[in-house]
Amino acid sequence: MTDVLKAADRPRLVVGISGASGVVYGVRTLDACRELGVESHLVVSRSAVLTLQQETGQSVAELNERADVVHRVSDIGAAIASGSFRTLGMVIAPCSVRTMSEIATGVTSSLLTRAADVTLKERRTLVLMVRETPLHLGHLRTMTKLAEMGAVIAPPLPAFYAKPASIAEMVDQSVGRALDLFDLSWRPVKRWGEDLETIRETLSGKDAQGEEG
Template sequence: MRKLIIGITGASGACYGIRALQMLREIEDVQTHLVISPSGMRTALEEGTGLSGEDIRALADVCHHHKDIGASIASGSFRADGMLVAPCSIKTLSGIAHCYADDLMTRAADVCLKERRRVVLMVRETPLHAGHITLMDQATRSGAIIMPPVPGFYTQPKTIEDLVTQTVGRALDLFDIDHPSVRRWKKECATEA
């Protein structure tokens, strides 16, 4: 059984973390461990996801309290495939970049990094100033992958859900999790004009 930690922070875009949980439920050999910050929960409710806190937590196989630094995922002995933080606030990015593990979100990410496990941060902020870019550079140097949820349009999305699903699917690709809803680029034979 593969294990993936999903973090949902207070940045706009709670739909990314929620969609990741929904998509992972469709894959039988992946167990999800959820950490959602109070700000993440508030944002999810205010963004009109249509889900209650209970609904969101029910999407995960295991839920952990954001302050429980004694949780299983806070230890390197917990065998996880990695962590996806979707969305990732600048505050959380800062904690991860500076190894400031004052809650379970940043502690779990720090543990994954020290154990050389994949950490994907869907950083949600724009525009960026030099401090944000420095934090992303620092997190990358520690082993994290920065993946802002920038949509691709070659798939010709028809709805916001199409955009979210494709973006989350590409994030899951980084964990070698292939979801059937991801649309792949198809190169066609081109003739010279």
């Protein structure tokens, strides 16, 4: 009974991966969940399988090993399709325009978008790491609609102030900032005023040097 209670108390996060470029964001989100002790529930679109192989060379089996629970995208009866299944929310990393648009209409055709719709209706956090550029007016209006519905639009943009030394560090910074929205603090994130020197501190140092000279 104790083990059952511990499992029930463990925080859960639904991780969706759509077919947009940037599947590494989803991969690292799963890794972060494992490190943070968060139970990850993975759902991957069919097109994301192609992107996974093209961009990372990984197989679906290798991706699935990173998750605690894997749900088939066609399984609309899965636990994450019900609001009674409690989670912290859902992150879709990356999120394609098609996936974003389907969520915005509420006409969900797969477990990926159904789980996102459930997240919204239950007033839980839904983070969409949208990967598309440039954006036309239709895309922007869809994002506005989703924001009005309660979703968080969080494109994975590089944080150059963190002075990343590699693409991997840029990816981890974006993933970590997305996880911040679920009150999950992941170690690789470099934080302004904590890990990183602020502009004010830099200027103060320069002023002090100037006074000494």
